[in-house]
Amino acid sequence: MCGIVGYLGIQNPKTIIIDGLKKLEYRGYDSAGVAIIHDGKTKRIRAQGKLKALEDKVQNEEFNGHVGIGHTRWATHGAPNERNAHPHQVGEISLVHNGIIENYLEIKEELLAQGAIITSDTDSELVAHLIWNEIQKNQNLLQSVQNILKRIVGAFSIVVLWEKSPNELVAFKDGPPLIVGLSKDKSNDEFFIVSDVQAALVHTNRFVYLNDREVVHIKDHSISYYNADGEKLNKPESILDWSTDMVEKMGFEHYMLKELYEQPRSVANAMAPYIDTDTHTVKLTDIGFDAETVFKKIDRVIFVACGTSFYAAMIGKYLIEQICRVPVDTDVASEFRYRRPVIPKNSLVISISQSGETADTLAAVRLAKEHGAELLSITNVAHSSIDREAAGHMYMNSGVEIGVASTKAFTSTLAILNILALQISKARGALAPVSEKQYVQNLLAVPGQIEVVLAYDKYFSEAAEQLKKYKGFLYLGRGVSYPIALEGALKLKELAYMHAEGYAAGEMKHGPLALIDDNMAIVVVAPTDELLDKTISNLQEAKARGGKIISIGTGENKSLKSMSEYYLSLPHSLWTTNPIISVVPLQLMAYHLAHSLGYDVDQPRNLAKSVTVE
Numbered sequence: 001m002c003g004i005v006g007y008l009g010i011q012n013p014k015t016i017i018i019d020g021l022k023k024l025e026y027r028g029y030d031s032a033g034v035a036i037i038h039d040g041k042t043k044r045i046r047a048q049g050k051l052k053a054l055e056d057k058v059q060n061e062e063f064n065g066h067v068g069i070g071h072t073r074w075a076t077h078g079a080p081n082e083r084n085a086h087p088h089q090v091g092e093i094s095l096v097h098n099g100i101i102e103n104y105l106e107i108k109e110e111l112l113a114q115g116a117i118i119t120s121d122t123d124s125e126l127v128a129h130l131i132w133n134e135i136q137k138n139q140n141l142l143q144s145v146q147n148i149l150k151r152i153v154g155a156f157s158i159v160v161l162w163e164k165s166p167n168e169l170v171a172f173k174d175g176p177p178l179i180v181g182l183s184k185d186k187s188n189d190e191f192f193i194v195s196d197v198q199a200a201l202v203h204t205n206r207f208v209y210l211n212d213r214e215v216v217h218i219k220d221h222s223i224s225y226y227n228a229d230g231e232k233l234n235k236p237e238s239i240l241d242w243s244t245d246m247v248e249k250m251g252f253e254h255y256m257l258k259e260l261y262e263q264p265r266s267v268a269n270a271m272a273p274y275i276d277t278d279t280h281t282v283k284l285t286d287i288g289f290d291a292e293t294v295f296k297k298i299d300r301v302i303f304v305a306c307g308t309s310f311y312a313a314m315i316g317k318y319l320i321e322q323i324c325r326v327p328v329d330t331d332v333a334s335e336f337r338y339r340r341p342v343i344p345k346n347s348l349v350i351s352i353s354q355s356g357e358t359a360d361t362l363a364a365v366r367l368a369k370e371h372g373a374e375l376l377s378i379t380n381v382a383h384s385s386i387d388r389e390a391a392g393h394m395y396m397n398s399g400v401e402i403g404v405a406s407t408k409a410f411t412s413t414l415a416i417l418n419i420l421a422l423q424i425s426k427a428r429g430a431l432a433p434v435s436e437k438q439y440v441q442n443l444l445a446v447p448g449q450i451e452v453v454l455a456y457d458k459y460f461s462e463a464a465e466q467l468k469k470y471k472g473f474l475y476l477g478r479g480v481s482y483p484i485a486l487e488g489a490l491k492l493k494e495l496a497y498m499h500a501e502g503y504a505a506g507e508m509k510h511g512p513l514a515l516i517d518d519n520m521a522i523v524v525v526a527p528t529d530e531l532l533d534k535t536i537s538n539l540q541e542a543k544a545r546g547g548k549i550i551s552i553g554t555g556e557n558k559s560l561k562s563m564s565e566y567y568l569s570l571p572h573s574l575w576t577t578n579p580i581i582s583v584v585p586l587q588l589m590a591y592h593l594a595h596s597l598g599y600d601v602d603q604p605r606n607l608a609k610s611v612t613v614e
């Protein structure tokens, strides 16, 4: 949601913090700010709007201190204006916050009764007041933070700076991610506290991941970690091998476009650890638990995820039920966590999350854990909160995804789900070697097939001008193409701000048909399979009512082509991998429509990449 950068060290905090915030802007971009010590005083500069506004404001500002904090905001409490931008400052305390303080009303009333002057509409400022009240009594930053921890309820990551102690930072987390970066050369000359490692990756590869209710205290050249009871902790350090190139645009106009083009490689990377390319078989290895043992004993699979990751889960259901004959439930995590779900014995709960930090998915995973379920996480970010909660781990291996709309993580997930279905079936002795080989060979062809589909890029950039005129878009598909229709509609909504609905093609006559006239475009995903004829009948019904058809089919499908305004031909593939290929034209279409309408493709309005509040 919001992005945090804290820095204490020998370099210029202004540059480090602003550059770090640039890497985190995907988390929130309605306002930004910094508080850096200068001449022993806190110099706080904030700006409404994107980070560029702050960058312009601080450009000619001098800071001679060695410590500072910065923030890029996605508003929860209080409008996105400068008054509500972080850092919040109360007395000598400045603070940045990511998350929500649930009991803020009660705290606010108490502070107002004590005569506090509250200058913003945020819940975050109240925490600064609490710390300031404490520190005036005890003159100890760590102690003050530890004292107020029990007072605040919610989901938060907070970094605090005390003007009087310009070689010190304290941070704590209960919910949204917070990671400490240590100096690369082990000199302890500098420390970073960031919401995402990307913000410090150019400076170091040494990171320590904070768990919930942990406090970190950095002072002078030393660092200590504590639990909520104030007991000292020994925290393991992780070395990250992501290169900084992986987070740059590499010549593409937008991160999203770069990520679309990375898909042949990212899908190949996702599959690589799990496939034996000599024998064309899937590996059943230790993935945190012994995959063969766990997959053999399960009676049910339950997927939990949100948004695009949830649509991937829906495809996972088709794959696992049809290939393994194991019953599968799929749940939107925000529903699962509150509906008192029945989680039978021997259930495997699979969470899908690109960021590994989505609050609802994390809560759903924790609930499943309490019920004793076996947990498998599919994430793109190793060591993320969801990844750490699970016993079994599979990784998307997509590299950093910056574009707020998820693309390459989705296709990588679909590749992983294909593999998982084969692994489960194999562990249960239900996968004939000849079928395994055929499925795997088909999977190995996918990166090349995506490359073929990416050639539609030019076609869509030209078609975008025409497609702009439609008032609404109905996306249709059957079977595994149904979740792809949902995903195509989501991409168009979030990027081009156009009304779009995804529907199971067979459901069209149960309501949406009433919407159809010649202002409505119907985007249909109709690969050649046993459901094709039924989908074509549905299209006839729509066309008869004036709907304009954009269709995606396999090869030269004459009947589909003849009824369509636009027809895109996909390479031949099995039904299992068809969704990985057929989503690509829909991603391109949303990208080009949004771009031609002049919208910010990488940072659509009101959204954030990592949704760490519920």
Ligand code: F6R
Pocket (backbone or CB within 6 Å): 306, 307, 308, 309, 310, 352, 353, 354, 355, 356, 357, 358, 361, 404, 405, 406, 407, 490, 491, 494, 609, 610, 611
């Ligand atoms: C849409 C999109 C979101 C995410 C959702 C879950 O393009 O990116 O719908 O899929 O917020 O995020 P993760 O996968 O990080 O849990």
